[in-house]
Amino acid sequence: xxxxxxxxxxxxxxxxxxxxxxxxxVVGFVWILPIAFVMLTxxxxxxxxYKSYILPRGYTLDNFKNLFNQSGxxxxxxxxxxxxxxxxxxxxxxxxxxxxxAYVMSRLRFKMRKKMMNxxxxxxxxxGFMSMIAVYYILKGFGMxxxxxxxxxxxxxxxxGGSGLGFYIAKGFFDTIPKTIDEAAxxxxxxxxxxxxxxxxxxxxxxxxxxxxxxxxxxxIDYIFAKVILGQDRDYFTVAIGLWTMLxxxxxxxxxxxxxxxxxxxxxPIAVLFLFTQKFYAEGVSGAVKG
Amino acid sequence: xxxKKHKASPKTVSIDEIGFGTAFLSGNIITKLxxxxxxxxNILHKQIIRGLLLxxxxxxxxxxxxxxxxxxxxNLFTLGTKTQEEVYNETKMIYxxxxxxxxMLCLLYGVITVFITIxxxxxxxxxxxxxxxxxxxxxxxxxxxxxxxxxxxxKEKNLHKGLLFLPVTGILTFTIIPLVYMILIAFTSYDKDxxxxxxxxxxxxxxxxxxxxxxxxxxxxxxxxVLGWTLIWAVFSTFSCYILGLILAMVINREGTxxxxxxxxxxxxxxxxxxxxxxxxxxxxxxxxxxLNVLLRKVDIIGATQSIPFLTDPTFAKITIILINIWIxxxxxxxxxxxxxxNIPKDFYEAAKMDGANAVTIFFKITMPYMxxxxxxxxxxxxxxxxNNxxxIYLLTGGGPESIDFYYAGxxxxxxxxxxxxxxxNKDYNLGAVVGIIVFVIxxxxxxxxxxxxxxxxxxxxxx
Numbered sequence: 001x002x003x004x005x006x007x008x009x010x011x012x013x014x015x016x017x018x019x020x021x022x023x024x025x026v027v028g029f030v031w032i033l034p035i036a037f038v039m040l041t042x043x044x045x046x047x048x049x050y051k052s053y054i055l056p057r058g059y060t061l062d063n064f065k066n067l068f069n070q071s072g073x074x075x076x077x078x079x080x081x082x083x084x085x086x087x088x089x090x091x092x093x094x095x096x097x098x099x100x101x102a103y104v105m106s107r108l109r110f111k112m113r114k115k116m117m118n119x120x121x122x123x124x125x126x127x128g129f130m131s132m133i134a135v136y137y138i139l140k141g142f143g144m145x146x147x148x149x150x151x152x153x154x155x156x157x158x159x160x161g162g163s164g165l166g167f168y169i170a171k172g173f174f175d176t177i178p179k180t181i182d183e184a185a186x187x188x189x190x191x192x193x194x195x196x197x198x199x200x201x202x203x204x205x206x207x208x209x210x211x212x213x214x215x216x217x218x219x220x221i222d223y224i225f226a227k228v229i230l231g232q233d234r235d236y237f238t239v240a241i242g243l244w245t246m247l248x249x250x251x252x253x254x255x256x257x258x259x260x261x262x263x264x265x266x267x268x269p270i271a272v273l274f275l276f277t278q279k280f281y282a283e284g285v286s287g288a289v290k291g
Numbered sequence: 292x293x294x295k296k297h298k299a300s301p302k303t304v305s306i307d308e309i310g311f312g313t314a315f316l317s318g319n320i321i322t323k324l325x326x327x328x329x330x331x332x333n334i335l336h337k338q339i340i341r342g343l344l345l346x347x348x349x350x351x352x353x354x355x356x357x358x359x360x361x362x363x364x365x366n367l368f369t370l371g372t373k374t375q376e377e378v379y380n381e382t383k384m385i386y387x388x389x390x391x392x393x394x395m396l397c398l399l400y401g402v403i404t405v406f407i408t409i410x411x412x413x414x415x416x417x418x419x420x421x422x423x424x425x426x427x428x429x430x431x432x433x434x435x436x437x438x439x440x441x442x443x444x445x446k447e448k449n450l451h452k453g454l455l456f457l458p459v460t461g462i463l464t465f466t467i468i469p470l471v472y473m474i475l476i477a478f479t480s481y482d483k484d485x486x487x488x489x490x491x492x493x494x495x496x497x498x499x500x501x502x503x504x505x506x507x508x509x510x511x512x513x514x515x516x517v518l519g520w521t522l523i524w525a526v527f528s529t530f531s532c533y534i535l536g537l538i539l540a541m542v543i544n545r546e547g548t549x550x551x552x553x554x555x556x557x558x559x560x561x562x563x564x565x566x567x568x569x570x571x572x573x574x575x576x577x578x579x580x581x582x583l584n585v586l587l588r589k590v591d592i593i594g595a596t597q598s599i600p601f602l603t604d605p606t607f608a609k610i611t612i613i614l615i616n617i618w619i620x621x622x623x624x625x626x627x628x629x630x631x632x633x634n635i636p637k638d639f640y641e642a643a644k645m646d647g648a649n650a651v652t653i654f655f656k657i658t659m660p661y662m663x664x665x666x667x668x669x670x671x672x673x674x675x676x677x678x679n680n681x682x683x684i685y686l687l688t689g690g691g692p693e694s695i696d697f698y699y700a701g702x703x704x705x706x707x708x709x710x711x712x713x714x715x716x717n718k719d720y721n722l723g724a725v726v727g728i729i730v731f732v733i734x735x736x737x738x739x740x741x742x743x744x745x746x747x748x749x750x751x752x753x754x755x
Contacts, residue, residue, distance in 0.1 A: 017547040028557040034572050050580040097458040108451045125734040127679050127707050130727035131469030161465030164458030193446035221565045240567055263568040271563035
């Protein structure tokens with residue numbers, strides 16, 4: 001009796017399994033297609049924009065070579081270096097700001113604390129670039145928008161200046177570090193600063209990595225702030241604006257495949273970073289001490 | 292805990308714990324005078340460095356006010372009075388420009404001066420409180436803290452001041468002052484006809500808000516449809532990603548599924564590609580002559596010269612955008628949900644199975660309520676993020692297709708992209724600011740209702 005009941009159950013489960021895997025494969029295929037399209041187009045031998053066929057007729061690595069040949073007004077290497085510098089500087093600055101604010105809000109108790117947290121919440125609700133016009137003129141007032149190098153510094157300030165507001169995730173992380181650890185240190189005569197530097201920070205590797213990576217990726221992805229701050233000088237573009245320029249009408253026909261080569265070049269390091277830090281991300285969100 | 296401990300055993304009189312009022316009223320003459328000459332109470336009692344710092348900052352403030360400050364406060368009210376003029380120069384026989392006031396800079400410097408004055412007032416209270424605490428210590432016959440002690444207190448009692456100084460300065464310069472400036476712009480006539488330095492603009496009160504809502508006006512005719520689409524977009528994009536992400540996470544997580552890591556990797560790969568790359572790629576794929584239309588032509592779904600207007604027809608464009616957003620958003624929600632699904636206590640499921648519950652009942656009675664409980668804050672953040680989702684719209688359609696009924700907006704423009712067009716493209720800064728304030732009001736109402744009721748806001752110390 002048992003067997004006759006079990007068998008249909010088992011085979012039904014097997015059928016569901018098969019369907020689930022087929023379904024996942026189909027959906028996964030859809031998710032991979034655009035990425036495959038980027039790859040294929042970056043390797044396409046025929047130039048020009050849209051083709052009346054799907055798979056390229058010939059393959060070449062010339063698009064990648066063109067990308068790094070400093071020909072014409074499109075200087076990818078410079079954009080890449082610019083973005084790398086801006087990203088490095090702004091991620092260090094942002095991480096510093098975020099960690100300071102998060103620690104203060106999580107661990108220290110003072111009069112304005114709750115008020116400050118509410119203000120941070122309110123500020124976060126304004127559209128980000130609403131303030132951009134004013135930021136633009138403030139930076140211009142400091143004379144930072146006249147020379148190219150200064151523009152890049154200005155961009156770093158724009159990315160990291162207000163970053164202290166994004167302290168919520170890090171604060172949530174600090175909240176999960178048991179206070180008994182801090183208290184043990186206080187008994188041993190440590191100051192609050194010692195606790196922050198010697199205990200909290202070393203315990204917070206996942207969230208530090210998470211903050212650093214998030215801030216590092218922003219300049220590679222941001223289009224709008226960079227566009228307003230950097231203006232027209234092509235030598236000081238970041239990668240995102242540079243690549244966008246390649247798709248503009250006057251360039252598209254000529255640079256279409258090169259554009260996709262550029263996309264592949266910047267996607268690879270970012271993808272590697274992202275996948276590598278997935279682990280840290282998950283840990284950072286779920287807290288310091290496992291239950 | 293650390294905070295409570297501190298209050299229980301106050302070793303010294305902390306400056307922070309005395310209010311300015313008590314300090315000023317119950318202080319002696321030197322303390323009172325410290326409100327006029329900053330740092331006086333400290334200088335007279337050998338706390339030279341601290342006193343000189345306070346005094347120096349006061350002098351700096353007065354120097355600033357006399358040289359620029361007072362003038363900028365006046366300009367803040369008038370927004371400039373002298374228009375730029377063309378004057379005929381008879382000796383050179385040409386027209387020359389006489390520089391007038393620049394209303395935009397008047398407003399900006401005015402706002403900055405107001406903030407500097409607020410800091411000055413804070414300094415004033417600090418000076419009085421500092422003098423008062425010195426006075427108290429002397430009356431009690433205790434040792435006065437030297438400057439090195441003050442520095443040390445930044446590591447201990449005043450650590451929050453030390454750590455917050457730089458981040459708050461950054462936030463003030465790059466977020467708060469600009470924001471105040473833009474909010475004020477909403478009450479001026481700073482539009483494309485009043486562009487400094489050529490023209491002045493002035494305060495107009497609530498006029499911009501009235502014209503935005505005036506029935507029948509071109510602005511109102513743009514605003515309501517744009518707002519409508521913004522809300523529709525936010526609802527659909529948030530919930531489609533939420534539900535599909537949940538289903539995907541559960542399908543991958545279920546017992547019978549093999550190669551879980553591989554499937555996750557497949558979907559996570561699309562997050563790893565920078566968003567503007569995937570968005571620009573999507574724009575090409577859905578282009579009139581893009582690969583998708585080519586494919587449809589090849590398989591004879593549409594004729595050889597026909598194409599489906601994925602991003603150029605208003606209705607198609609809206610559907611396409613939501614679909615593309617699913618492609619972008621589902622992997623994120625899947626990742627979040629995978630983490631949460633693993634955290635649901637297993638005994639819930641075992642108990643349910645014992646009671647003979649089937650998969651559907653388990654989903655609706657256990658998984659779903661737990662998910663909703665944990666993810667409500669995420670859901671709200673996602674909703675707010677979608678209302679402000681500039682990238683997806685701007686990079687996919689640029690707000691297009693354009694519409695002649697609208698005031699510089701396209702059929703797929705959200706409030707934020709319209710804000711962008713109004714300010715950066717069209718230079719109607721006042722209208723842009725009005726739209727920004729409206730977006731803020733929507734988000735603030737939404738967040739107020741939800742944040743207040745979530746557990747993590749109420750008892751943030753539950754796990755400490």
